[in-house]
């Protein structure tokens with residue numbers, strides 16, 4: 001719960017921070033780094049689920065997440081190489097990574113149905129947060145058209161994953 | 174009167190024989206950035222539906238209890254329609270991807 005609050009807080013700060021100061025907008029190299037990090041975080045979460053879970057639905061969902069985010073991150077790396085943009089680490093990426101590490105630590109203490117429920121609930125919450133950041137900050141701030149385009153596809157993908165996670169969560173009840 | 178009826182019956186038979194064999198078509202649907210296009214298509218029993226996936230991730234065309242076609246990234250997959258009806262289908266991996274297939278006899 002604490003970790004989830006922390007990551008929600010990180011995004012809240014990020015979003016309100018930019019609303020307050022229009023001149024502290026994120027740059028394309030930072031956006032690329034944030035989007036890539038968001039994918040890496042979900043890949044790490046999926047790998048943990050594959051190690052711990054015994055549930056068929058959860059395992060299948062985790063495999064879907066792993067496959068999709070690896071595919072999109074490969075595409076993102078190809079794009080930054082083509083655009084000669086070097087992804088730049090930043091406070092948002094660091095806050096995301098810190099919150100995700102805490103969440104994984106918390107989940108590592110769980111097993112069985114407790115783990116499955118917590119993992120899927122966090123997947124719903126996490127995708128929702130990323131969708132919010134993509135819509136309100138990352139997409140509007142992106143300058144390069146191809147980067148914006150990739151982020152828009154990323155938004156549809158994350159929205160799809162959120163719905164998928166919601167279906168899995170509903171089945172577990 | 175009898176004449177007319179039997180002529181009608183003969184015509185009916187001819188139409189039934191001709192439709193499935195002679196006019197089977199391939200209908201193509203493209204998947205680009207998690208969108209089926211066109212989102213709504215009309216086909217006849219016997220036609221082949223071909224999905225072309227331009228994305229880097231796999232998708233499916235799934236109508237629960239009816240069909241479940243997996244379309245790998247950058248590949249195509251096909252389905253021969255065997256049943257008339259209206260089929261709303263989605264992608265199992267991304268439930269926000271929605272489309273409709275209308276099949277006439």
Ligand SMILES: [Cu+2]
Pocket residue numbers: 207231232233264265266267270
């Ligand atoms: Cu899909």
